[in-house]
Structure formats: structure tokens, C-alpha cells
Amino acid sequence: MSEATTSQKDASGLKTLSWLLAQIQVSRPRMAVVSALAIASTIGTLAAPIVLGGATNVIVSGTTGLGDIEPGAMDWDLLWILITVATAVYLISYVCTLSQGLLLTTTVQISIARLRARVSELIPRVPIGFTESTQRGALMSKATTHIDNATTVLGPLFVSLPVNLLTAVFTTAVLFWISPLLAAIILVSAPVSAGVAMLVAARAKRHLQTQWKATAALSGSFEEELTARQMVKAYDADDLVRGRFTALNDTLFTSMRSAQWAAGTLAPVLTCLNAIVFLVLAVVGGVQVINGQLSLGAAQVVVVFAAQLAGSVKELASFLPRIQSGAVSAGQVRELLLTPTETDPAVDAGQLPALPDGPPQIDFDAVGFGYQPDTPVLHEVSFSMPPGTTTAIVGTTGSGKTTLTSLLQCFYTPDSGSIRIDGTDVTELGRAGLRSMLAAVAQEPWLFTGSVGDNVAYGLRESGDDDDRAARELRLAEAIVDSHVGQIVSVLPDGLDTVVGHDGDNLSAGELQLVTVARAIAARPRILVLDEATSSADPRTELLIQRALLKLRSTTTTLLITHRLATAALADRIVVLEAGRVVECGTHHELMVAGGSYAQRCERDKQADVSAVVSRLRGARRASYDDTPTQVLGRITTTVPWE
Numbered sequence: 001m002s003e004a005t006t007s008q009k010d011a012s013g014l015k016t017l018s019w020l021l022a023q024i025q026v027s028r029p030r031m032a033v034v035s036a037l038a039i040a041s042t043i044g045t046l047a048a049p050i051v052l053g054g055a056t057n058v059i060v061s062g063t064t065g066l067g068d069i070e071p072g073a074m075d076w077d078l079l080w081i082l083i084t085v086a087t088a089v090y091l092i093s094y095v096c097t098l099s100q101g102l103l104l105t106t107t108v109q110i111s112i113a114r115l116r117a118r119v120s121e122l123i124p125r126v127p128i129g130f131t132e133s134t135q136r137g138a139l140m141s142k143a144t145t146h147i148d149n150a151t152t153v154l155g156p157l158f159v160s161l162p163v164n165l166l167t168a169v170f171t172t173a174v175l176f177w178i179s180p181l182l183a184a185i186i187l188v189s190a191p192v193s194a195g196v197a198m199l200v201a202a203r204a205k206r207h208l209q210t211q212w213k214a215t216a217a218l219s220g221s222f223e224e225e226l227t228a229r230q231m232v233k234a235y236d237a238d239d240l241v242r243g244r245f246t247a248l249n250d251t252l253f254t255s256m257r258s259a260q261w262a263a264g265t266l267a268p269v270l271t272c273l274n275a276i277v278f279l280v281l282a283v284v285g286g287v288q289v290i291n292g293q294l295s296l297g298a299a300q301v302v303v304v305f306a307a308q309l310a311g312s313v314k315e316l317a318s319f320l321p322r323i324q325s326g327a328v329s330a331g332q333v334r335e336l337l338l339t340p341t342e343t344d345p346a347v348d349a350g351q352l353p354a355l356p357d358g359p360p361q362i363d364f365d366a367v368g369f370g371y372q373p374d375t376p377v378l379h380e381v382s383f384s385m386p387p388g389t390t391t392a393i394v395g396t397t398g399s400g401k402t403t404l405t406s407l408l409q410c411f412y413t414p415d416s417g418s419i420r421i422d423g424t425d426v427t428e429l430g431r432a433g434l435r436s437m438l439a440a441v442a443q444e445p446w447l448f449t450g451s452v453g454d455n456v457a458y459g460l461r462e463s464g465d466d467d468d469r470a471a472r473e474l475r476l477a478e479a480i481v482d483s484h485v486g487q488i489v490s491v492l493p494d495g496l497d498t499v500v501g502h503d504g505d506n507l508s509a510g511e512l513q514l515v516t517v518a519r520a521i522a523a524r525p526r527i528l529v530l531d532e533a534t535s536s537a538d539p540r541t542e543l544l545i546q547r548a549l550l551k552l553r554s555t556t557t558t559l560l561i562t563h564r565l566a567t568a569a570l571a572d573r574i575v576v577l578e579a580g581r582v583v584e585c586g587t588h589h590e591l592m593v594a595g596g597s598y599a600q601r602c603e604r605d606k607q608a609d610v611s612a613v614v615s616r617l618r619g620a621r622r623a624s625y626d627d628t629p630t631q632v633l634g635r636i637t638t639t640v641p642w643e
């Protein structure tokens with residue numbers, strides 16, 4: 001790597017760090033106090049050995065009779081003063097270190113909390129496309145581990161750097177004053193130590209980056225494996241998953257080991273260098289004391305300061321890898337926080353456009369959209385949904401049905417045309433504006449970890465008001481009764497308080513969907529989006545869901561996506577979508593009379609249903625004579641919507 005590139009990278013690392021400091025808005029007075037306390041404590045640790053050196057000289061004079069003092073006439077007063085001063089200095093120094101540590105820890109934790117708050121403010125504004133295209137593990141590690149690691153640079157920056165620079169400069173100056181020869185011996189070793197440390201830091205940095213990447217990939221892999229474990233079992237893909245995990249684990253192991261090894265070599269090498277320096281110091285210093293060129297107290301100060309100088313050089317050397325690691329994490333946090341966000345007019349403007357009460361009129365007007373600029377998914381889609389009606393969208397797989405619901409919910413913005421609610425463009429309402437009036441039941445039922453009751457009450461806003469709380473409880477009870485969730489709840493171990501995981505481990509797919517329907521009912525929406533809301537349900541649960549949704553029909557304008565034409569046939573209006581274009585639109589009767597693609601699909605479905613009934617009847621005839629009449633009936637029951 002060229003020098004220019006290296007210095008560019010270092011500069012960008014420093015820039016990233018200064019960006020981070022600006023983001024976490026570290027209180028400058030607070031950090032000044034931290035640095036001042038650290039410096040005060042260091043001054044104490046530097047002054048105390050000098051005072052103790054003086055005490056040693058008093059003892060030596062008192063016992064050997066050096067100077068004007070008679071042998072055996074110890075200057076006890078001076079000795080006690082020196083010992084008391086040294087003790088006081090050490091105590092003050094300890095208090096300073098303690099307060100500085102507490103203040104620094106609090107500052108770091110405040111910074112971490114601040115950054116987390118920034119991330120949580122950001123997530124709702126991040127485009128859905130971004131979260132869909134980014135591995136969750138990587139996002140999670142940016143929002144957690146990298147934030148923690150990035151903020152650990154505060155300690156080295158505001159404490160280690162000033163304290164160790166001060167120690168290095170002060171000890172060097174005092175050493176030169178006491179004995180230039182001994183100081184020169186100590187200083188010769190310093191550049192060697194610093195050079196070794198810089199080499200180690202350069203090696204560790206590469207491994208640190210790989211380590212962070214592998215950690216993110218590994219947590220992503222865990223997350224995926226846990227989310228899709230049923231699928232993994234169904235496809236007997238344990239070996240494949242284990243293979244991917246092992247590869248990532250090996251990368252993480254190798255990078256962590258190499259990073260630790262690189263960092264771990266530093267301490268023994270520096271200790272070895274220091275030992276050699278001490279040996280030389282002991283011999284040369286000893287000779288100087290014997291020759292009377294140096295007092296014993298001064299020699300004692302030299303030894304203590306040599307150790308302190310070595311310690312501060314070591315600390316300054318390890319400062320670099322710590323800052324590098326922090327800069328890598330700060331870069332990741334920066335990447336996350338600088339994710340382009342969408343504006344939400346309702347949030348930004350601070351108030352919603354006023355819309356009339358009751359179910360609204362919804363108009364799709366020449367809507368065009370593509371996830372990628374050069375791959376359009378919807379072309380000039382136009383249809384209207386009068387207030388309080390149900391519009392079913394039917395069409396082949398990939399024709400753009402779910403995309404229409406995503407646009408209506410403002411997850412994406414149409415490339416052309418508009419979607420209007422009571423004449424107001426949805427992009428003006430924004431997601432926050434829509435949230436208060438729209439509920440959606442998706443194909444994949446989604447529950448968060450919490451009780452069944454909390455999941456149903458998800459759309460209800462909390463308020464401290466007692467009347468409001470009572471009304472909320474009433475709405476919750478009504479939703480549970482209307483959605484027939486009560487039937488599930490009655491067999492759950494803790495009833496409504498039974499805790500379910502986000503994938504609803506202890507509920508069947510149909511029951512999960514029933515809970516999400518109850519959630520929609522509790523929210524009393526004015527717009528209801530049902531995307532294959534009954535796809536995972538068995539016929540009995542499907543019937544319960546349909547009955548529950550019927551209760552909402554008069555008070556909502558409903559967009560219903562379904563593959564089942566029997567369900568679509570019950571809607572007030574049917575829109576047939578093919579390859580992102582509306583090819584037919586009308587009531588079931590109108591479309592059947594028109595004899596277009598909808599009528600042809602109905603005919604095909606009818607044939608398929610008739611064949612299914614025939615084969616079930618044949619199967620029932622072959623049934624064991626031990627079967628009860630109900631079991632036989634169960635075998636032949638099917639939905640034949642056309643009668």
C-alpha cells in the first residue's frame with residue numbers, strides 16, 4: 001500500500017472519529033473535567049516518587065551520616081513530613097482517578113444511549129427497500145456492538161492520550177535532570193518500543209476488520225437459521241446450514257485469533273525490552289551511586305520513572321489499535337446513520353391533512369411503479385374503491401397485487417400516477433398519517449414477543465386517561481369476541497396472557513392469522529388491506545376469519561388480495577391484474593357475463609373443485625367401516641363456491 005493511501009485512510013479514520021464525537025454531542029466541559037482529573041491524578045503519581053526519593057535520602061543521611069548530619073541522628077520531623085505528603089498525594093491521586101473513571105463511564109453510557117436513540121429514530125424513516133435488501137445481522141451489529149465499540153474511543157482520547165503524553169514528557173525531563181546518562185539509556189529503548197507497537201497495530205487492524213465483518217455475518221446467519229428453522233428441517237438442509245455456519249465460524253475464529261495474537265505479542269516484546277533496559281540501568285545506576293555521582297533517593301526515582309515512562313509508551317502504543325478498532329466501528333455506525341431516509345410529510349409537517357370521517361373513497365390513478373428503475377412492475381393501474389366497499393384484486397403470481405397494497409400503505413412511492421384517499425395523495429399523508437386509519441392483515445402473520453392480549457391491542461394507543469383505558473379494554477374485548485380469538489384463548493395455558501414468540505410458536509398458522517385479524521378489528525380501521533389473509537387457515541378457521549372480517553365491511557373500504565376466486569366473488573368489485581396491468585374490472589356477475597380471463601379462471605377453478613370432490617368421494621367410499629359418519633363427512637367437505 002502506498003504511503004499516500006495509508007495516510008488517506010488514517011485521515012478518514014480520524015474524520016470518522018470526529019464525526020462520531022459530533023454526533024454523540026459529548027459535553028465539552030464534562031470531558032474537560034475528565035481530562036483535568038486524569039491529569040491531576042497523573043501529577044500525583046509523578047510527584048509521589050520524588051517525595052519518596054527525598055524520604056529515602058533522609059533515611060540514608062540519618063543512618064550513614066552523609067551531609068551535615070551525625071550518624072544515627074535521623075531528621076524524624078522531615079521524614080514524617082515527607083511520608084505524610086507522599087501519602088496525601090497518593091490519596092488525592094486515587095480520588096481523582098476514581099472520580100475521573102466514574103465520570104468517564106457515565107459519559108460513555110450517555111453517548112451509547114444517545115446513539116441508540118438516533119438509530120431508533122432512524123429506523124421508521126428508512127425505506128422498506130433498504131431493510132429488505134440488507135442482511136439483518138449486519139444491521140443489528142451496527143446498531144448494537146459497533147455503537148458500544150465506537151464509544152470506547154472516548155477513554156483513550158480524553159484520558160489515555162493526555163495522561164500518557166504528560167507522563168512521558170515529565171518523566172523524560174526529570175530523568176534528564178537527575179542523570180542525562182541514565183535518561184539516554186531509557187530513551188534509546190523508547191523508539192524501539194514504539195516501532196514494535198506500530199508494526200503490531202498495522203497487523204491487528206486488518207484482522208479486526210475481518211473480525212467485525214465475520215461477527216455481523218455470523219449473527220445474520222443465526223438469525224436466518226432461527227427464523228427459518230422449520231424450513232431448514234423440511235428441506236433437510238441442516239448440513240447446508242451447518243456448512244455455511246462452519247465457514248463463517250472458521251473465518252471469525254481465524255481473524256479473532258490473528259487479531260489477539262497480533263495484539264498479544266505486544267506486551268511480551270515490550271516487557272522483554274524493558275527488562276533489558278532495567279538491567280543496564282541497575283548496573284550503570286549502581287556504579288553512579290557507589291561513585292557518589294547519584295544519591296540513593298535519586299536512583300530510586302530513576303527506577304520508578306523508568307517504569308512509568310515504559311508504561312506510558314506502552315499505553316500510547318496500544319492507543320493506536322484501540323483508536324483503529326473504534327474508527328472501524330464508528331465507520332459502521334456512520335454508514336447506518338447516514339442511510340438515506342424518506343421524508344414523512346405527516347411527521348415533518350407536524351399535522352395531518354383533515355379527512356372526513358367514515359370509510360374513505362380510494363382512487364388508484366394511472367399508477368406506475370418498479371422496484372428497479374428499469375423493471376416496471378405496475379403500468380398505469382387505475383381503479384376506484386367507493387367508500388365502504390370491498391375491492392378484490394385477483395391475478396397470476398407476480399402480477400403486482402402485493403405491490404399495490406405496499407403502495408397504498410406508503411411503503412414505496414409510485415413512479416408515476418397517484419393514489420388518493422378522499423382526494424388526498426397518500427404521499428401527503430405519509431405512513432404516520434395512514435397508520436391511524438389503516439389496518440393490514442398480511443399473508444405472513446406477524447406477532448411480536450408478548451402476550452396474545454398485547455398483540456391484539458397493538459393498534460390501540462395507550463393513554464393515561466382512565467376513561468380512555470376503560471374504552472380501550474372494551475374495544476379489546478369486542479375484538480376478541482368478534483374475531484373468535486376467544487375460542488383459541490380459552491385453550492391456551494394462561495389465556496390472553498399467554499406469551500407468544502414473534503413466530504407464534506405455540507399457535508397454528510390459522511390461529512396466528514386469527515390473532516392478526518383481531519388486531520385489525522381492534523384498531524377499528526377506516527381502510528382494511530387483506531393480503532391473502534386466509535391463506536394459511538384450514539377451512540374452519542377460514543370461515544371464522546371471513547365471518548370476523550364481515551363485521552368490518554360496512555365501516556371500512558377494503559382492498560382484498562386473494563388467489564381464491566370464491567373469496568373474490570364475494571367482493572363488491574373485482575380488479576383483474578395481469579403483468580402489472582388492469583385487464584378487467586367489475587362485479588363477479590359482470591365479469592362472468594363478459595367471459596374474459598376472470599370467467600375462464602372461474603371455469604378452470606370450478607372444474608378443479610369438482611374433480612377434488614369426486615376424488616374425495618371415491619376416497620370416502622374406500623374409507624374403513626370403522627370411520628364414524630362425521631369422519632366420512634369430513635373427508636368429502638370442500639368449498640364449492642359456484643353453487
Ligand SMILES: Nc1ncnc2c1ncn2[C@@H]1O[C@H](COP(=O)(O)OP(=O)(O)OP(=O)(O)O)[C@@H](O)[C@H]1O
Nearest residue numbers: 132371372377395396397398399400401402403404
Ligand atoms: N421487494 C422487492 N424487490 C424487487 N422486486 C420485487 C419485490 N417485491 C416484489 N418484487 C417483484 O415485483 C413483481 C410483483 O410482485 P408482487 O409480490 O406484487 O406480486 P403478486 O401478484 O402479489 O404475487 P403473489 O401472488 O405471488 O403474491 C414480481 O416480479 C416480484 O418479483
